[in-house]
Amino acid sequence: MSGFLKMLGRNKKVSFGLFIVITYLLIALSAPLLTSHEPNKRVARPHQAPNAENVMGTTRMGRDVYHLFIHGTATSLAVGFGAGLIIVVIGTALGVSAGYFGGKYDEVVSLLTNVALVVPQLPLLLVLAAFIGEASPMTIAIIIGFTSWAWGARVTRSQTLTLRNKEFIQASELACEPSWRIIFVEILPNLSSIIGLNFLGSIIYTIITEATLEFLGLGDPLAVSWGTMLFNAQNASAMTVGAWWEVLVPCVAIAILGMGLALLNFGIDEIANPRLRTFSGIKRFNKRVKQLKAASLNTPNNAKQSTNGVIYDN
Secondary structure (H helix, E strand, O other): OHHHHHHHHHOHHHHHHHHHHHHHHHHHHOHHHHOOOOOOOEOOOOOOOOOOOOOOOEOOOOEEHHHHHHHHHHHHHHHHHHHHHHHHHHHHHHHHHHHHHOHHHHHHHHHHHHHHHHOOHHHHHHHHHHHHOOEOHHHHHHHHHHHOOHHHHHHHHHHHHHHHOOHHHHHHHHOOOOHHHHHHHHHHHHHHHHHHHHHHHHHHHHHHHHHHHHHOOOEOOOOOOHHHHHHHHHHOOHHHHOOHHHHHHHHHHHHHHHHHHHHHHHHHHHHHOHHHHHHHHHHHHHHHHHHHHHHHHOOOOOEEEOOOOOEEEO
16 A cells, blocks of 8 residues: 555656645635635626736626635535545446346346446436526536446446456355455455546546536526536626636636546556556656666766676776
8 A cells, every 4th residue: 555655656647636636625625714705795896807806806796706716616526526426336336246246137237337328418417407497516416426327337347347257256255255245355445446537537527517517507506616607707798898707717727627637547547557557667767778878978988887887997
């Protein structure tokens, strides 16, 4: 475990992505301390450009964009992490159990997974959100969580089938260990990287999908999130009147968080995947060889270097 954490620290993608995600989490958790009033309170003139008093400008209703951004961060992260947790729990439970037990249970789960994968996600979410009407952010998170588990279940099932025939699993079965212990102690730890990647990918997907639904007017207009900020900016024709800051702030917030989660996802994939890890090791080896060649070229002509690295004169 300590070796894995050291590898995480050495990976630049993981370090930078983790820095971005932790920064957003601190902003979300410290929202009451970073703001001085309610986000929907009118505090200045409409469409006021960024200045010393309102660092991110104001909306058409005279609301401070900075306060909307801070509280919107907390809402969007809560939706992303909540739906991501639902997706991971459902997908992992169905995938691992189907891959381990097999038989009729595997056939039923595979059928449900195939049906869920065939149904287009965005049109389904649009229909459900329109049917509910002005869905709150938490309702959107629940809808996304219970409709987006299929991909994770499929990947987890395939990996469980691979582990099912390993020697340590067969040894546990011969020792008459209960199925729940084999799943939780033997199988799930070997799926930790896949589960983590599924969780990070689900967070990215959920935040973007929530912003899309709210931008289309299918969310609660009184809620404060990045999606409702874009929705209100569209209704106010912010770009037409030159209030670019209303659109720029939520768009940049979504883009930076998505970049941080993607870097974290790619970095963990490089560490967990032996092929990618080997490739990165080869790159470091080639870089070291180039450094040694450059050092040998800079060695004086009256000195020679032996194979063990000792330099001696002629």
